[in-house]
Amino acid sequence: MEGLTASLAFPQPGAAPDSVKLLLVDDDPDNLLALQAILEPLGQELMLAPSGSDALRLCLENNFAAILLDVRMPGMDGFETAELIRSRKSSRHTPILFLTGYRSDEQLFRGYDLGAVDFLFKPIVPEILQGKVSVFVELCRSEQLLRQQAEALQRTEQRFRAVLEAAPDAMVITDENGLIRLANSRTDFLFGYARERLIGLDITSLIPNWRPPGREDPGGADGSALMEARMNAIRQGGSVFPAEITRSPFDSHEGVLITTAIRDATEQVEAEERIRRINIELEKRVEERTVDLTRSNEALRQFAWAASHDLQEATRMILTYSQWILRAAGEQLDAENRERLACVEENGARLQTLLAALREYIYISESGDQHWTRVDCNAVVRTAISHLAGTITESRAAVECEALPTINSVEILLLQLFQNLIGNAIKYRSAETPRVRISAEMRDGMRVFCVEDNGIGIEPQYLEYIFGVFKRLHNRQYSGAGIGLAICKAAVERLGGRIWVESEPGRGSAFRFELPERAAH
Numbered sequence: 001m002e003g004l005t006a007s008l009a010f011p012q013p014g015a016a017p018d019s020v021k022l023l024l025v026d027d028d029p030d031n032l033l034a035l036q037a038i039l040e041p042l043g044q045e046l047m048l049a050p051s052g053s054d055a056l057r058l059c060l061e062n063n064f065a066a067i068l069l070d071v072r073m074p075g076m077d078g079f080e081t082a083e084l085i086r087s088r089k090s091s092r093h094t095p096i097l098f099l100t101g102y103r104s105d106e107q108l109f110r111g112y113d114l115g116a117v118d119f120l121f122k123p124i125v126p127e128i129l130q131g132k133v134s135v136f137v138e139l140c141r142s143e144q145l146l147r148q149q150a151e152a153l154q155r156t157e158q159r160f161r162a163v164l165e166a167a168p169d170a171m172v173i174t175d176e177n178g179l180i181r182l183a184n185s186r187t188d189f190l191f192g193y194a195r196e197r198l199i200g201l202d203i204t205s206l207i208p209n210w211r212p213p214g215r216e217d218p219g220g221a222d223g224s225a226l227m228e229a230r231m232n233a234i235r236q237g238g239s240v241f242p243a244e245i246t247r248s249p250f251d252s253h254e255g256v257l258i259t260t261a262i263r264d265a266t267e268q269v270e271a272e273e274r275i276r277r278i279n280i281e282l283e284k285r286v287e288e289r290t291v292d293l294t295r296s297n298e299a300l301r302q303f304a305w306a307a308s309h310d311l312q313e314a315t316r317m318i319l320t321y322s323q324w325i326l327r328a329a330g331e332q333l334d335a336e337n338r339e340r341l342a343c344v345e346e347n348g349a350r351l352q353t354l355l356a357a358l359r360e361y362i363y364i365s366e367s368g369d370q371h372w373t374r375v376d377c378n379a380v381v382r383t384a385i386s387h388l389a390g391t392i393t394e395s396r397a398a399v400e401c402e403a404l405p406t407i408n409s410v411e412i413l414l415l416q417l418f419q420n421l422i423g424n425a426i427k428y429r430s431a432e433t434p435r436v437r438i439s440a441e442m443r444d445g446m447r448v449f450c451v452e453d454n455g456i457g458i459e460p461q462y463l464e465y466i467f468g469v470f471k472r473l474h475n476r477q478y479s480g481a482g483i484g485l486a487i488c489k490a491a492v493e494r495l496g497g498r499i500w501v502e503s504e505p506g507r508g509s510a511f512r513f514e515l516p517e518r519a520a521h
């Protein structure tokens with residue numbers, strides 16, 4: 001795994017250092033000056049020592065790219081100085097160039113014995129000196145660069161491993177064939193293998209269906225995206241568990257490697273299974289409740305139908321008998337009792353109206369399949385107006401109808417709607433001459449019809465209330481059973497739409513209902 005991280009996107013190792021240090025040692029100040037003058041153009045840091053002991057002191061404090069050492073010096077000569085320099089660990093490998101005026105073999109042997117890398121003979125030829133020192137400068141710089149790079153690489157690799165270790169998932173790095181090159185401690189924990197056993201193992205021993213991400217994988221066309229999947233994983237010992245697998249390839253200098261993140265999905269799968277079971281259970285309960293509700297609805301409908309029928313019959317009898325009494329004994333009754341009988345008749349008639357309306361409501365809201373056809377809404381409105389002709393003439397109402405569409409619908413339900421809404425628009429008129437306007441438009445794929453009036457309007461808190469059965473706002477002033485809008489609502493709902501009203505007290509109301517476009521049955 002050495003150098004695995006070299007090609008990852010971590011900061012690159014630092015650039016080469018700008019300058020290195022050179023130590024010049026000579027007891028003759030003129031020689032030192034001359035050496036300094038020759039080497040200055042190399043642009044490196046030059047340090048001067050007039051004696052061997054000064055040179056040793058400087059070696060303690062600095063790392064030199066090379067040391068130029070005069071052989072003949074009073075006190076400690078060049079060779080003795082070199083011996084001491086070599087004996088120190090930090091300067092053991094520092095290149096030493098001896099400067100000497102004598103070409104003696106003995107000197108050369110001793111010098112090379114002490115680890116000299118070269119000899120320069122006086123008089124010094126500047127170009128040769130510069131050339132040789134340049135080589136050591138370059139060597140030193142390359143060495144420093146290499147060291148920095150190695151350190152940076154080591155830091156990057158440490159960071160990479162730390163990230164891998166900190167990951168909440170088991171992380172495995174494999175080559176393209178699935179051989180494990182690196183794994184974090186979560187992997188040992190999850191699969192129960194010792195780390196050493198994991199390295200070199202085929203990842204399919206952990207996840208049998210693992211395969212390298214390929215072009216055919218969703219999102220994997222560019223070869224870089226993360227590929228997620230749920231697969232079975234096997235612990236050491238053979239127990240199988242569900243796992244969420246994320247595979248992600250990356251290029252390294254060793255070729256394409258693949259990071260596979262593995263998360264134990266046991267809890268998630270159990271939770272999903274629990275939710276699935278709850279959903280099935282819920283669906284079953286909803287189904288049972290729907291059957292129960294449909295049954296009790298039907299029972300209620302039958303009861304309401306039968307009750308309203310019996311009540312209507314009883315009311316009819318009351319009316320018939322009160323008329324008989326009036327006919328047979330009317331002459332003998334005093335004015336007060338005649339009035340009482342008239343009251344019985346009036347209330348009986350009202351009860352009959354209410355029962356008729358109720359039966360109509362039950363019929364509209366509960367009747368089975370309706371007869372769907374192409375319906376010309378203009379014709380329906382014309383019929384509604386003709387049914388309301390008496391009221392219209394009497395109130396001098398102006399009923400205006402825009403061109404309406406022909407739609408797939410149930411004609412009888414549309415007639416109920418328009419007749420109730422236009423009737424109300426006239427009934428709940430203000431002091432002004434009633435004006436009713438009927439229009440239609442398309443809104444978000446729905447047909448929206450509108451019956452608008454200039455009547456008394458409705459307080460905002462009653463805008464929904466009035467669509468309930470027997471819900472009335474003006475009991476005394478206006479006649480009615482309080483069921484017309486409930487019938488409208490039931491009719492619209494049977495047509496798959498909804499109805500609402502916008503109104504301002506004293507200014508009028510706009511009743512709107514929207515119907516979906518639907519194919520004729």
Ligand code: ADP
Nearest residue numbers: 424425428466472473474480481482483484485
């Ligand atoms: P009804 O007209 O028989 O009372 P509806 O169900 O048709 O019954 O109407 C319920 C109530 O809604 C009415 O009593 C009335 O107070 C109010 N309402 C209906 N239409 C209008 C309208 N166009 N303008 C003002 N109020 C209305």
